[in-house]
Amino acid sequence: MTVTDREKSAASDGDSVTAIPHSTPDNGSGRQDLISAQNVTVRFGGLVALSDISISVPRGSIVGLVGPNGAGKSTLFNVISGLVRPDAGQILLEGADITDSSVQTRARLGIGRTFQRPEMFVSLTVRENITLAYRMRHARSRLWRDLLLPARSRAAGAEEERAVSEAITLVGLKSVEHARAAGLPLGHARRVEMARAIVMAPKAILLDEPSSGLDPTETAQFSRMLTMLSGERDIGLLLVEHNVGMVLDLCQRIHVLDFGVGIAAGPPEEIRHSEAVHAAYFGHAEAAEGGAF
Numbered sequence: 001m002t003v004t005d006r007e008k009s010a011a012s013d014g015d016s017v018t019a020i021p022h023s024t025p026d027n028g029s030g031r032q033d034l035i036s037a038q039n040v041t042v043r044f045g046g047l048v049a050l051s052d053i054s055i056s057v058p059r060g061s062i063v064g065l066v067g068p069n070g071a072g073k074s075t076l077f078n079v080i081s082g083l084v085r086p087d088a089g090q091i092l093l094e095g096a097d098i099t100d101s102s103v104q105t106r107a108r109l110g111i112g113r114t115f116q117r118p119e120m121f122v123s124l125t126v127r128e129n130i131t132l133a134y135r136m137r138h139a140r141s142r143l144w145r146d147l148l149l150p151a152r153s154r155a156a157g158a159e160e161e162r163a164v165s166e167a168i169t170l171v172g173l174k175s176v177e178h179a180r181a182a183g184l185p186l187g188h189a190r191r192v193e194m195a196r197a198i199v200m201a202p203k204a205i206l207l208d209e210p211s212s213g214l215d216p217t218e219t220a221q222f223s224r225m226l227t228m229l230s231g232e233r234d235i236g237l238l239l240v241e242h243n244v245g246m247v248l249d250l251c252q253r254i255h256v257l258d259f260g261v262g263i264a265a266g267p268p269e270e271i272r273h274s275e276a277v278h279a280a281y282f283g284h285a286e287a288a289e290g291g292a293f
């Protein structure tokens, strides 16, 4: 199967979701797994991008996925979000097998995601952008009509108002909620992305390199927001990151990949002192440049 075939079949599936019995959580937290990738292997032609990888995200936790360039992070992210179908292994959401479910089904079941480059409707305000995401999830039929109508004729329900306001406050965008999305600084745009994911009522959010392009102050602010979010909403967060420092500060558990192989998994202190992790990073230019540890 080619990559294109695989992506195509992942995007248009039978939407089957099968409940299978839970195994004992092996996530280091003792908490029930929300997302669990089990023994995932992905091959691109002759290249093994992921080799028998298992990773789980418990409720209310922040799990980090790091590794040098080409380690397989994005591939695993895509397998969990449904863009890439694995050659072997399973993806479970709360114990139900979603390996064959489409991206759309996974989103409906509660797997949210953010993108590395936030894309918004630039002529709409921050609040309107977040409201549209709410309607994608809760009132799809209104979406196109709303996009075509002038703002004043778009009536909002009380529940919608409440959910959108709550998300805006949670991500710290109250002061700019009526500003146009065009020209927002990247730190704010990333928060809009988070708010849009939050109003879709996710159980888990997958974040693709959330710190890229942010300065250290914005990164620290964004990290605090993620900690609060996982705690207050009991959402499980999976962070794919280049910024190992951020992941060490923020995550309860970290998985490290190198050339598609899981070389370490554990709490930050274990990862910080792992010889295998140091060897993997010191063999790559990135560690030297970034001073990752």
Ligand SMILES: Nc1ncnc2c1ncn2[C@@H]1O[C@H](COP(=O)(O)OP(=O)(O)OP(=O)(O)O)[C@@H](O)[C@H]1O
Pocket: 003, 044, 047, 049, 067, 068, 069, 070, 071, 072, 073, 074, 075, 076
């Ligand atoms: N669609 C694809 N077709 C063929 N090879 C691919 C494809 N996607 C990824 N690869 C290869 O699989 C390996 C893992 O890539 P992946 O993008 O998952 O790594 P990564 O850890 O996200 O890297 P980076 O830190 O550079 O973003 C790499 O060798 C990459 O070249």
Ligand SMILES: [Mg+2]
Pocket: 073, 074, 075
């Ligand atoms: Mg990547």
